[in-house]
Amino acid sequence: MELEQAQKLWQPEPGWLNTASYGLPPEPVWTAVQDALADWRVGRTSWEVWGEATERSRTAFATMVGVPAADVTVGSTVSQLLAPVAAALPAGASVVVPEVEFTSNLFPWLVQEQRGVRVRTVPLAGLVDAIDSDTDLVAFSLVQSADGTVAEYEKVVAAARAHDALVAVDATQACGWLPFDAGLADAVAVGAYKWLMAPRGSALAYLAPALRERMRPDAAGWYAGADPHSSYYGPPLRLADDARRFDISPAWFSWVGTAPALELVAEIGPPVIQAYDVALANRFLAGLGQPPGDSAIVTVEVPGAQEKLARAGVRAAVRAGRVRASFHLYTTEADVDLALDALTS
Structure with missing residues (x-):
């Protein structure tokens, strides 16, 4: 499946930069679970x-x-x-x-x-x-x-x-x-x-x-x-x-x-996903004047970062005293820029 086609399978609220805490389900996952729960509720099928x-x-x-x-x-x-x-x-x-x-x-x-x-x-x-x-x-x-x-x-x-x-x-x-x-x-x-x-x-x-x-x-x-x-x-x-x-x-x-x-x-392929995720992570780093890295997870030290991100509706995490942002298939450049605007304003 082509990357652009696959990305239509998610409809996240803007600002989710926390896949390192949990990933968001694509449509086939959500549908499969809901269908199974519906069958369980009425005893429609065997386990x-x-x-x-x-x-x-x-x-x-x-x-x-x-x-x-x-x-x-x-x-x-x-x-x-x-x-x-x-x-x-x-x-x-x-x-x-x-x-x-x-x-x-x-x-x-x-x-x-x-x-x-x-x-x-x-x-x-x-x-x-x-x-x-x-x-x-x-x-x-x-x-x-x-x-x-x-x-x-x-x-x-x-x-x-x-x-x-x-x-x-x-x-x-x-x-x-x-x-x-x-x-x-x-x-x-x-x-x-x-x-x-x-x-x-x-x-x-x-x-x-x-x-x-x-x-x-x-x-x-x-x-x-x-x-x-x-x-x-x-x-x-x-x-x-x-x-x-x-x-x-x-x-x-x-x-x-x-x-x-x-x-x-x-089906999409980890190499394709790697290229996409790391590019977004490096866009984020570049916006904060930091050198590029090789990971889909990055940490930054910005005074008041947690509060600034929360006010902008950006959901990230704090780990070991630093803001941790993580980027995946459903993350967009607009999500990255939303976070950058919050941190640099």
């Missing part, structure tokens, strides 16, 4: 119809990040998807994490400290150099939530591989606008409600086959079964032999909206 959306989402995500669908597990949040990875670390393992990492990719490692796992935080700029022979796993966000910094993904992976360390990535603030190969890492988890513009409550993760051999599916239920529909009752344990053994039972209506969202992003 299996809603369940099919989960498998569509798994396939679309796998294609987007360049991995086999059999290596993708589904869940509800990033921390829940990373928890079994953290639990699989041996006692005494050493984990390296950026010091301003979003806690969905920090707390799962920190809670393992009670059994001897050691977590060391370092500046993001020094992450590559901090990986050494004592490192068992390095965890980081592909794009930082606080300020939009894009991590040196391939360099971090190369440093980890040089020391036989695992790599766990939170790509929530990247997937949907930043093209990347998930297969370079061992685990890549994504919350789908931001740049993938799905309802909150759906998340996906790539889990490398070698990593899965170390992991135990502690949350296994019927949906983790080799055949979920014959896994409703009774023993023996009969789990899927691929990443699906780490699935949790899907929240139907979240996934009903996730499938068309991911399929639309895949």
